[in-house]
Amino acid sequence: IHLAVKGANLEALVALLRLNCDIDVRDAFDRTAYTIADSKGHSVICGVLLIAKNVPNTRLVEEIKDVSIV
Numbered sequence: 751i752h753l754a755v756k757g758a759n760l761e762a763l764v765a766l767l768r769l770n771c772d773i774d775v776r777d778a779f780d781r782t783a784y785t786i787a788d789s790k791g792h793s794v795i796c797g798v799l800l801i802a803k804n805v806p807n808t809r810l811v812e813e814i815k816d817v818s819i820v
Contacts, residue, residue: 752777755787755795763795767802 751771754762763783767773773783784803787795 751775751783752781752786755783755792755799756790758787758790758792758795760794760798763798767798773799773802 751763751766751773752775753759754766776782777786781789784796784799787799
């Protein structure tokens with residue numbers, strides 16, 4: 751998940767979230783995926799992570815299906 755957010759790879763992130771990837775996992779530097787995305791200025795990725803954190807997985811795909819990188 752950290753590599754997906756670092757590279758702003760929305761498709762990979764969504765695939766990982768669909769597989770119930772733990773979004774709170776930390777890397778060797780104690781950073782979460784959100785922390786990395788925020789530090790890179792990836793606002794769309796941050797938004798998707800916030801949705802994933804606050805929406806049950808059964809509704810996740812519906813919530814993010816309209817997200818596109820502009």
